[in-house]
Amino acid sequence: MRNYHARPTGSHFIAGLYVEDDDGTPIEVIYPATGQKIAEVHAATPAVVRHALDAAQRAQPAWAAMSGTERGRILRRAADMIRARNRELSELETLDTGKPIQETLVADATSGADALEYFGGLAGALTGEHIQLAGGDFVYSRREALGVCVGIGAWNYPTQIACWKAAPALACGNTMIFKPSETTPLSALKVAEILTEAGAPPGVFNVVQGMGEVGAALVSDPRVAKVSLTGSVPTGQKVYAAAAAGVKNVTMELGGKSPLLVFDDADIESAVSGAILGNFYSTGQVCSNGTRVFVQKGIKAAFLDRLAERLKNAVIGDPLDMATNFGPMVSEGQLNIVLNYIAKGVAEGARLVAGGKRVARDGFYLEPTVFADVTDDMTIAREEIFGPVMCVLDFDDEAEAMARANATEYGLAAGVFTRDIQRAHRVAAGFEAGTCYINTYNDAPVEAPFGGMKLSGVGRENSKAAIEHYSQLKSVYVKMGPLDAPF
Numbered sequence: 001m002r003n004y005h006a007r008p009t010g011s012h013f014i015a016g017l018y019v020e021d022d023d024g025t026p027i028e029v030i031y032p033a034t035g036q037k038i039a040e041v042h043a044a045t046p047a048v049v050r051h052a053l054d055a056a057q058r059a060q061p062a063w064a065a066m067s068g069t070e071r072g073r074i075l076r077r078a079a080d081m082i083r084a085r086n087r088e089l090s091e092l093e094t095l096d097t098g099k100p101i102q103e104t105l106v107a108d109a110t111s112g113a114d115a116l117e118y119f120g121g122l123a124g125a126l127t128g129e130h131i132q133l134a135g136g137d138f139v140y141s142r143r144e145a146l147g148v149c150v151g152i153g154a155w156n157y158p159t160q161i162a163c164w165k166a167a168p169a170l171a172c173g174n175t176m177i178f179k180p181s182e183t184t185p186l187s188a189l190k191v192a193e194i195l196t197e198a199g200a201p202p203g204v205f206n207v208v209q210g211m212g213e214v215g216a217a218l219v220s221d222p223r224v225a226k227v228s229l230t231g232s233v234p235t236g237q238k239v240y241a242a243a244a245a246g247v248k249n250v251t252m253e254l255g256g257k258s259p260l261l262v263f264d265d266a267d268i269e270s271a272v273s274g275a276i277l278g279n280f281y282s283t284g285q286v287c288s289n290g291t292r293v294f295v296q297k298g299i300k301a302a303f304l305d306r307l308a309e310r311l312k313n314a315v316i317g318d319p320l321d322m323a324t325n326f327g328p329m330v331s332e333g334q335l336n337i338v339l340n341y342i343a344k345g346v347a348e349g350a351r352l353v354a355g356g357k358r359v360a361r362d363g364f365y366l367e368p369t370v371f372a373d374v375t376d377d378m379t380i381a382r383e384e385i386f387g388p389v390m391c392v393l394d395f396d397d398e399a400e401a402m403a404r405a406n407a408t409e410y411g412l413a414a415g416v417f418t419r420d421i422q423r424a425h426r427v428a429a430g431f432e433a434g435t436c437y438i439n440t441y442n443d444a445p446v447e448a449p450f451g452g453m454k455l456s457g458v459g460r461e462n463s464k465a466a467i468e469h470y471s472q473l474k475s476v477y478v479k480m481g482p483l484d485a486p487f
């Protein structure tokens with residue numbers, strides 16, 4: 001094992017410092033490529049949770065009182081520092097998640113830096129408005145911070161999720177307590193360290209570790225004004241309900257079972273690329289993945305042939321090797337969940353055309369897996385698998401494909417491959433999904449809103465839309481003359 005200097009030096013990061021409390025339940029950090037323990041953190045004790053809440057609450061008024069430009073400068077400085085340290089942060093992200101270094105170098109810390117840069121730039125431009133009334137009276141609105149925000153992360157994009165939540169929250173003058181997934185606790189600590197080094201005052205961005213109960217303790221604390229969760233639908237339902245008790249603002253970025261429609265006039269190479277990106281990038285552990293690939297019957301054989309050929313280019317190996325483009329699953333638990341789904345697919349009559357087995361090496365490796373002849377009623381076509389399992393379904397015409405694509409409780413993403421420009425836009429308009437793609441798949445630039453419809457979530461991350469979810473408007477009515485009353 002190489003010696004990674006970038007390792008965090010404590011379990012939690014509160015009020016500008018690493019904090020340890022050995023009384024907290026130990027959480028082992030396992031490197032997914034070997035199954036070996038590489039670090040240990042402790043779950044936050046109630047004292048640590050209290051310390052984080054105190055720090056965030058204490059820091060918030062002064063942070064909100066700074067000008068947006070000053071806050072933004074700190075966020076942009078953090079973005080530059082992240083870019084300068086991209087190599088070490090990417091290695092840490094690979095150790096945390098098992099994702100190949102060729103991915104983490106371009107998709108994790110860098111996209112976190114994009115968010116800090118974008119919202120840092122926007123911070124000075126946040127304004128209310130002036131609304132003229134009759135007789136010279138007027139109203140002005142003030143865009144104010146919400147207060148203390150809680151961010152709770154999933155394990156697939158630990159750095160990105162921390163930054164996607166921290167950047168708009170901090171830009172708007174909020175402070176944040178972030179709880180990473182217990183599976184990947186390391187990277188968010190580095191984000192906190194860098195924000196502090198960039199000039200964020202103590203308490204502005206804090207990280208505490210723990211399982212669901214630590215998240216639940218944060219969500220239900222009366223000092224918390226807003227909760228932003230990235231996680232599964234069942235967790236989202238619990239967190240949303242707990243937030244509702246305090247009538248708190250929420251952003252919910254939840255799961256999906258997104259459709260990807262390939263019409264027979266599509267550019268087949270691009271469609272196969274879209275299906276690969278939408279099923280096997282990050283070993284299939286991406287919420288917006290297009291896991292139901294509907295292929296029009298006329299192109300089905302050609303699509304499956306090209307897919308089989310392209311799958312031969314998957315390089316399964318050491319994620320720290322630049323040549324590896326397909327890494328292990330994040331954990332043994334997640335690997336077993338996915339293997340169970342594969343067994344169900346076979347039992348329910350889907351045709352396994354690629355993969356399906358654990359790879360014979362250390363770590364939690366699974367072959368990229370493709371099922372063909374999948375039907376809508378099969379478990380693998382209905383439930384989120386969250387692993388490298390592509391389901392290929394056939395269809396005859398557009399109306400049928402649209403009805404089937406939308407016949408799901410989820411609504412995170414959807415994609416279409418076609419050369420017919422009118423059909424492309426008609427299909428995109430018809431999708432019941434928050435994030436849609438035409439002749440591409442799984443892009444998530446910070447400039448565009450990202451989020452789900454239906455059970456996949458509420459609110460949007462990224463873009464100017466996120467500002468609405470991290471600030472509130474106050475209306476101030478001003479009378480310019482004498483005031484009458486009935487008596």
Ligand code: NAD
Nearest residue numbers: 153154155180181211212215216231232235253254255287
């Ligand atoms: P999860 O729901 O098991 O856990 C998510 C987080 O919630 C973890 O930090 C966990 O500790 C915490 N948590 C669990 N119970 C809680 C409770 N009662 N109160 C507060 N916090 C609680 O999800 P996961 O397995 O870490 O991640 C995979 C899921 O996340 C998938 O469903 C995936 O689709 C989804 N996801 C969504 C997006 C998105 O942007 N829409 C992005 C990534 C992942």
